[in-house]
Amino acid sequence: MVTLQLKGLGARYGSGLAVEDVSTPVFKGGELTAVIGPNAAGKSTLFKRVAGLLKGPGEVVLEGARNEPRDALRYMPQDTHANAVLTVYESVLLAVKQGHGWRVSDRELAEIDQILEALQIADLAFRNLGELSGGQRQLVSIAQAIVRKPEVLLMDEPTSALDLYRQVEVLAFMQELARRRGTLVLIALHDLNHALRFCHNTVVISSGRLVSAGPSRQVITPEMLREIYRVDARIEQCSRGESHIIIDRSAA
Template sequence: MVSLALDRLAARYGRRKILSDISTPEIPGGVLTALVGANAAGKSTLFRRIAGQLRGEGNVRLTGAVTADLRYMPQDTAMTAALSVYESIILALKQGGGGWRLSARELMAVDAVIDRFGLTALAERQLPELSGGQRQLVSAAQTLVSGPRIVLMDEPTSALDLSRQYEVLEALRAYAAETGAVVILALHDLNQVMRSCTTTLAIGDGRVLACGATLEVLTPSLIRALYGIDSRVERCSRGCPVMIVDGPSGAALAS
């Protein structure tokens, strides 16, 4: 079983400390985990620290996986290379080494991830021709094509329309269930989080405020601490949890 836990993680840019003493219980694989917090709370910094792009105090503990099994999809999906969508996904697969000749198994992996994210009609399009949402889909495909056991995605639905948001979250949830991978998504839409993510890690002002089952974490008091708003979590006619915003309650912890 794959899991990830953080032990007193810290990170800084120059003299400015961004994260301090970030510790979590084991975050399980097989389900989606949300990373939530206000703008500038340290979500992207935390992902970069976990991915090894930043140094700092503390440890990232992996069970059932090694660092090479980790893939990180940042917010920025700018793509200017003169490659087709299909070629770019092959390139992402082969960046781990092993030469450039594709085996039948690797071709199947490329085709499968293109199908998973509905990119078949775009496979021959050049990357600079794509819209922001299309680039985000390609970036998600590039992240998953090698079959990683640890996946970090920073706002993977931010450029997508409602239909595509739902499709991508369902595709990621299916990937986690099929592979047992730890999949952590930084998301701003808390209704998406409640619908799709089993576990939630909430950070504010560079520290952990809560980590656990999503509906136990996303309480009105926690949402107030994170975002400075009063809210309610109620059930819709189908029994699904929905967050309703009542209005501002004061300054959020991280703005």
């Protein structure tokens, strides 16, 4: 099983460190791990450092992967730039074949069809990317990321352009996909209730530094919400065993 651990990780912009000394527990495949924090906390910078796009001190320890790190790990940035003249199907097909020649098997075509259907964008398959809404393009980017079957997947706010219903649908799909494939997924989220519901672990970043990391229900607490997000809130558990954050509006 693939595992990932960060040891004293920092990310350098120019002569300074934008992210500094991030060390985490060992995260394992088959689970989603949320990366949360206020705006400009350093989440995207951390993802780029883990993906090898930025330099800095520390170590990314990847073990148990079947492939070399450059093939095992994939990064889905928050802002994706796609060729607007390609159709949805062409863009996902190109993602499959990147670096693997141009011969396309029936199995690969079937997998593309299955992913587009699972993300509910099969009806967009032959529309040009330039004709799509921001949310639709985001779903296509998710399809491009998962169709390559990475062992570790870094997703930087992949649901930010989606409505609430589609956010829940996509996160449930990613949760099941991770479990079925044994994929280790790190996913930057703003909705902390989503982190509680779908993510086994949570990493909290603030001002470029690690605040805490561990099981989501141990990390997302009223004390953390007060310290990092400056809100008074409580965590309530519903009858299905799920936890929800209830903000105290009177404590302004």
